[in-house]
Amino acid sequence: MDRIRIVGGNQLNGVIPISGAKNAALPLMIASLLTDDTLTLENVPHLADVEQLIRILGNHGADISVNGRRERQGESYARTIHFTSRNIVSTTAPYELVSKMRASFWVIGPLLAREGKARVSLPGGCAIGTRPVDLFIEGLTALGANIEIDGGYVNATAPAGGLIGGRYVFPKVSVGATHVLMMAATLANGTTVIGNAAREPEVADLAKCLNAMGAKISGAGTGTITIEGVRSLSGARHRVLPDRIETGTYAMAVAMTGGDVILEDTDPSLLDTALEAIRRAGAEISATNSGIRIVRNGPGIRPVDIVTDPFPGFPTDLQAQFMGLMTKAGGVSHITETIFENRFMHVQELARLGARISLAGQTAKIEGVSRLKGAPVMATDLRASVSLVIAGLAAEGETMVSRVYHLDRGFERLEEKLTRCGAHVERVSD
Numbered sequence: 001m002d003r004i005r006i007v008g009g010n011q012l013n014g015v016i017p018i019s020g021a022k023n024a025a026l027p028l029m030i031a032s033l034l035t036d037d038t039l040t041l042e043n044v045p046h047l048a049d050v051e052q053l054i055r056i057l058g059n060h061g062a063d064i065s066v067n068g069r070r071e072r073q074g075e076s077y078a079r080t081i082h083f084t085s086r087n088i089v090s091t092t093a094p095y096e097l098v099s100k101m102r103a104s105f106w107v108i109g110p111l112l113a114r115e116g117k118a119r120v121s122l123p124g125g126c127a128i129g130t131r132p133v134d135l136f137i138e139g140l141t142a143l144g145a146n147i148e149i150d151g152g153y154v155n156a157t158a159p160a161g162g163l164i165g166g167r168y169v170f171p172k173v174s175v176g177a178t179h180v181l182m183m184a185a186t187l188a189n190g191t192t193v194i195g196n197a198a199r200e201p202e203v204a205d206l207a208k209c210l211n212a213m214g215a216k217i218s219g220a221g222t223g224t225i226t227i228e229g230v231r232s233l234s235g236a237r238h239r240v241l242p243d244r245i246e247t248g249t250y251a252m253a254v255a256m257t258g259g260d261v262i263l264e265d266t267d268p269s270l271l272d273t274a275l276e277a278i279r280r281a282g283a284e285i286s287a288t289n290s291g292i293r294i295v296r297n298g299p300g301i302r303p304v305d306i307v308t309d310p311f312p313g314f315p316t317d318l319q320a321q322f323m324g325l326m327t328k329a330g331g332v333s334h335i336t337e338t339i340f341e342n343r344f345m346h347v348q349e350l351a352r353l354g355a356r357i358s359l360a361g362q363t364a365k366i367e368g369v370s371r372l373k374g375a376p377v378m379a380t381d382l383r384a385s386v387s388l389v390i391a392g393l394a395a396e397g398e399t400m401v402s403r404v405y406h407l408d409r410g411f412e413r414l415e416e417k418l419t420r421c422g423a424h425v426e427r428v429s430d
């Protein structure tokens with residue numbers, strides 16, 4: 001199993017290209033099931049989750065080629081991938097495939113809308129909380145679906161004439177359930193209104209792509225989304241938006257080590273709240289023509305309190321990384337997690353590096369220390385793993401991160417991107 005070896009102490013200086021967003025690419029890929037035509041996605045990151053979803057879509061009958069080649073004939077990055085689901089050959093998404101990744105459950109929306117039925121295993125994914133699917137079930141039921149859970153599978157059927165436009169107000173914001181309801185409603189009879197919708201940029205990116213495919217969606221990116229159902233969708237070409245979580249992660253890494261880095265091919269407006277927190281921690285951040293410049297020289301890291309919230313709040317997917325940064329702040333900070341009830345698994349691992357963190361309910365208190373010391377640590381989930389990398393970059397000596405398959409789910413070429421900026425980071429394959 002691969003591990004990542006970091007020798008801390010180097011500043012980061014240079015340019016880091018930001019990849020397409022995993023959390024946009026996944027729903028966009030799933031949207032290809034809505035049409036018998038070809039959906040072409042550009043700027044798709046090369047990640048374990050993308051590969052897994054390619055397998056899942058293939059199981060439903062999608063024909064997939066990468067950069068004009070059949071998948072696995074050659075490797076490349078920032079890929080253009082063509083998805084054609086001329087016929088759906090199976091409306092079942094089996095446990096063996098879906099249990100590995102939460103987002104694969106989302107195929108339920110397109111399958112139900114296009115084929116009138118779907119049998120999808122209850123999802124797996126990062127162990128960061130219970131992550132139920134009640135909101136998906138309520139939302140799809142509001143479009144007329146009949147849903148039962150049996151033997152670990154969600155069995156959904158649409159009325160004889162297809163899904164029917166409806167109104168559903170989420171009692172709690174859910175990114176995934178918003179994606180699914182929006183996709184399902186594109187092919188429903190009549191108009192659907194989704195209230196308290198997730199406002200994440202990835203939802204707006206999916207709507208933009210669906211509209212390019214012929215859907216009639218307005219309001220995506222706001223709390224109310226209106227979808228006028230259409231008979232069928234066509235193919236389209238769409239570029240996946242930049243990964244705001246990867247952007248924030250590297251910005252925090254630079255704030256941690258000090259240095260001067262340009263994050264290229266990204267957009268600061270995707271992560272205003274997180275950038276503001278990093279600024280308050282002592283880094284200078286400015287927009288460039290194609291991204292963000294982040295500089296920290298001289299003064300140390302200042303303690304900053306944050307609370308995670310749905311967009312436009314501070315993203316839960318950057319919480320672990322910000323905690324990594326705060327371990328070396330000159331004072332006490334507090335981090336409150338409001339989205340997932342069990343997203344503090346990195347605390348005990350950061351402690352191995354010398355961090356002083358105590359937990360009280362959903363709030364972590366971090367007493368900054370002046371030095372961290374390298375140690376063997378274990379990645380417990382995707383963002384937790386990269387918080388250990390951030391801490392390791394500023395720790396004295398060697399940090400060895402095991403279970404990096406978590407990291408490979410969401411960070412494309414991390415070692416290469418950091419090494420190019422002067423860090424000592426390498427992958428060790430046993």
Ligand SMILES: CC(=O)N[C@H]1[C@@H](OP(=O)(O)OP(=O)(O)OC[C@H]2O[C@@H](n3ccc(=O)[nH]c3=O)[C@H](O)[C@@H]2O)O[C@H](CO)[C@@H](O)[C@@H]1O
Nearest residue numbers: 023103131132133134135136173174175176316317339340
């Ligand atoms: C692939 C992807 O894009 N994943 C992101 C997506 O996950 P995901 O879409 O799974 O997260 P949700 O927004 O659905 O979850 C938010 C909260 O709602 C709860 N909930 C959700 C659905 C449901 O039916 N019932 C319910 O109670 C969840 O347990 C959680 O407490 O948004 C999260 C919140 O920004 C991010 O951390 C994930 O990185």
Ligand SMILES: C=C(OP(=O)(O)O)C(=O)O
Nearest residue numbers: 102103125126317382383
């Ligand atoms: C939690 C994440 O992903 P997922 O929802 O796929 O588990 C994440 O991207 O941080």
